[in-house]
Amino acid sequence: MNAVGLPGYQEDNAASAPADWVVLKIGEMTEVSAGGTPATGNESYWFPPEVPWMSSGEVHKRRIYTTEKKISALGLTNSAAKVFPKKSVVMALAGQGKTRGCVAVLEAEVATNQSLAAIYPSKAFDTDFLFQNLDWRYKELRSLSSGEGGRGGLNLSIIKSIPIELPPLPEQQKIASILTAMDDKLDVIARQIEVTQTLKQGLMQTLFSRGVGTQDADGRWVPHAEFKDSELGEIPAAWDIVEIQSIAEVIRGASPRPQGDPRYYGGDVPRLMGADVTRDGKWVTPQIDFLTQEGARRSRPCPKGTLTIICSGDVGIPSFLAVDACIHDGFLALININEGSANKNYLYHVISSLRQRLDASATHGGVFTNLTTTILKEFKLPLPSISEQEKIAAVLDAVDDKLTIAEKRHQHFQTLKRGLMQKLLTGQWRVNVDASAAGT
Template sequence: MSHRNGEVPYKHPWPEDQLGNVASVTVGGTPSTSVPEYWNGEVPWMSSGDVHLRRILDVPTRISDLGLRCSNATMVDPPAVAIGLAGQGKTRGTVAIVLCRLCTNQSVALIKGNPHTLDTNYLLYNLEYRYAELRSRSAGGGRAGLSKQLLEAVPVPLPSTTEQSKIADVLSTVDRAIEQTQALIAKQHRIKAGLMQDLLSRGIDAEGNLRSEETHEFKDSPLGRIPIEWDIAELGSLTESYDSITYGVLKPGPYVENGVPLLQIEDVIHGDIQIELLHRISPELDSQYKRTRLRGGEVVVSLVGTIGRIAHLPPSVCGFNLHRNLALVRPVAKHSSRFLYHFLRSEGGQKEFARNSLGSTQALFNLGSLRALCVPLPDPDEQERIAERSDALDAASAKTALARDKLIELKTAMMQDLLTGDKRVTPLLEPAEIT
């Protein structure tokens, strides 16, 4: 179906109607910021960024009763679907379920379904599924934003309210599992941050126990209190040679189809390396940068943009090369590259990047500053023990993140099935409920 004809732009077995005929759409307003009396009262006031909370039980901003009366903000009872109306980022078209009484600014609409026709929770998932379509319906060729009039004209498939409710129930079950898994990830991150701080400042003794000042000797150092057995060294002193901390390829273009894979910041900082997606440089250019041919096991550091982002390279990158926006750090064999990786991305390591920066807004980090970074230096065996414990924390977090990602994939597939009618929830309903 084509939505130029006022129809839902995908096939489904149900009747449909425009949203304005089966729901109320309320767009808010903003009290004058020049009148202090309009603000910091008791009235919850939602801004467009709040839609990313997904389930809204409260919002951080308040206006006064006077601000409510002297603006276009309108209180709406729950439940309602909030949708971002403006913006070039992800906000425009993003939806959330509002479960408290509140008002909004002019960049958010609140939609309440007619309870006899449209289940509000079903509407949440229907509009979420149609995110790209809603953005394409925006006035001004997708640039100006959504409006009350545009939303009211959006056609909505209308199964029976009983089937709508069951569709929403099924999808909300998956949503709750995603939220619980995300909460577990956040908890793991908090625990991991604390443990990493302990591991990289107190270490693990020969018996496998975390040191404490009650049971072990410590000393002062440029990095704070550390075990008396540890040393402090500059990063450059831990590498094979002066050139073992170096820039990569200066001008990689033009890329070639069958060449040497080139690692860049976006390829190695945010997750597993997708080798088939890497840009490739000519063998001739690669031969000019033999010093940065990768072996696997090195540490790389971002030098532009957000400096100090760290990655540890797997063996699969052997023979690849490196872009100049990353620095290669290749420690000597007796020093654990995994220990070095964990320290550099830890709170202590990131403080060292900040300390060696020329300014808080610096967009570049030079090799001299990188070589001068202070690094704690346990003996090689303890480095390995700390790296193994840190790896285990990373693996636990990765396992939970993978479970969350699988749930998100499941939800996407279920939305495709249930919201198009490819798979019906009617077998889950009592026969008398099916209309």
Template sequence: MLTDTKVALEGYKITEIGEIPINWSVKQINDIAGVKTGGTPSKAKPEYWQEGTIPWMTSGEINLKRIYDVKERISELGFKNSNTTWLPVQTIMMAMNGQGKTRGTVAILHTETTCNQSLAGILPSEKYNSEYLFYYLESRYNDLRGITGEGRSGLNLGIIKSFKVVLPSLAEQQRIADILSTVDEQIENINQLIDKTKELKKGLMQKLLTKGIEHTEFKKTIIGEIPANWEIKTFREVTKVNQGLQIPIASRYLENPGHRYFYITIQALKSSEDVYYIENPTSSVVCTKDDILMTRTGNTGIVVTGVEGVFHNNFFKISYNKSLFDKNFLYIYLCSEKVQQRIKILAGSTTIPDLNHSDFYSIPVIIPNIEEQRKIAEIISSVDEQIKSYQQEKEKYIELKKGLMQQLLTGKLRVTV
């Protein structure tokens, strides 16, 4: 509701969604675009899916942002016997439902496709720029989600059609979209560098953890061929693991005056909003930055080091002989593809995978001499540093984009056309 107390700056006006340039307008999506949803052919009819050639998008693909192809296909028969419809290039896709943060997320089509009923396709008329509308709706993600609250309720076509958007002239829309897409291109270029460097790391780990550095003699073992002077043992022979502690909510603190311990959980490592502290723990559940932790249930096999505190019972602490293992080498070995695959198999494929002590102890571990371990760790760590550098550069561009969206899509920063 508007009030008389707000006075617009010169050249601007007050609208129901904020202050915008005086020559910009506010319209409902329904006034500037067609809005459609799709449908799902019956899964009970194999002929609706077998040998399908018609692309069919689901809400799980919305996070790709720019859709150049989709995974699934339906047949002509499936298309005719469902409510789905063709959507052209430059359609803006919006997730009406979906897991986690999917609802309200938008993407833009660079290919024709059909879709399921969890997605809405927004087709602006020729008077409006699709790329601009894509970026505008991306900037309003939280507002879109806020319409239905944080519950399970999804968006619907009525909500989307009545959602209000800010519209500069077509020329300004194009210019704003060009600026933001240039930043997106930089982010995508960095993503490609990160992906290539991760592939390099994967190949280096495979080579270094099987061939080592400058070896000429090899031997066959239960895990394949390795350098002749390497040892191979099981984790039972060279490590000891102990499980963390489940701390009741009532015994957790939000502040640390200095004598409390950080409570190490996966949530706390991901988000500062989930940080708790513990008092007077037993020494067996305290770890230092030199220790290695690994998750045993749920997302089994996540390896963590460089943190200190009291660890949750979802973690193992892996104690090892420091004269036998370099910490960084052991961390890299635990993260390696072969070990991670073994962990996943041993943990099982139940709803909540669980790796017990004896299963972990059964996993073989290679033991090069300590100097070679350090050299291997240094090589892999240098690649990790490069990945970290790329990720930091990417974050700068993401923040730049956020700032530009806030300024450009509200008219606070005007473009020349």
């Protein structure tokens, strides 16, 4: 990342922190304390709900103004829970997934459970600077955890021993303001994405039950006037309910055995994986796994544009292949689609909207969920005229395009912020501080 064009920065090529920065451990600067949980069997500790009480999962909010739960004043008095001051930085000591090591800033006085530690505010540092510093070091913090593997946890001693490189306070404040402004931008884009996703859900519910109508002699769309009951709910009278096998052939992917055999794996033929779908969304370019030519012959090669559906694990997620690729036995695909009666984009959207039904139709054995070829063949969809399918797909494609643009912007600003953190929090770039601020 280049400093040119970014006002207020100057390059510092020193290999370590600038000379006017100091390194202090958190425990040398302030108090660190954990919370607690009142006895859940004592109703008087929870009612009336009076004191905001935070659990570790809420740390992902990053700024804590309110909490999902409250405890009573009696519960606070008779437990290890304590109220932490506003502008404390809280860190998750434990928690599922990516919770442990995450941080947030208290924007109100809040009590916490024992899975959170609070770093009290201090005149030695700017709270928002400390938050940004620890947020940037998330992976490092997780590596400090005690215990083995994913069961490890942080503790107060570990947190107190974390060293922080501290510029002069005015510079801390300026750095924090720059990074907070980036967070604000990211929050705006995230809200735009959330609003657009909600809009899409509402549109799908309407379009797959009310449709857009029929076209008159002038090509204008006239809303449907007649509706009928169906096994999928009320739909326009002119629509049909069809099984997928009546409009397309359903095939299942295949995997060469044994897994990892160099005769079949490690070549240059891409093979679709579930993680590719969750990363790319609608149009997927496999980037994780590759087969040899012999491996591809033992798998299921599919051409670019094939509509695939995850059939094991997170079943029912559809996507299109953006390139020629193989699919393994965790995927089904629709091929030889009857283009005279079914639009491929429409099928993508209607399958997306019916994903919960697909999951309910799948077989659930132990920890695995499996959508069989037979289940998908017999799965029923609402089918309008081909022209109405194209119109419905076009409306939803436009929303998807808007989502894609917003998601790419969000990713861009995330990358930009990470670059700024690397430069600003190590002193590689120095910020200009007003003389009046520096003298305070």
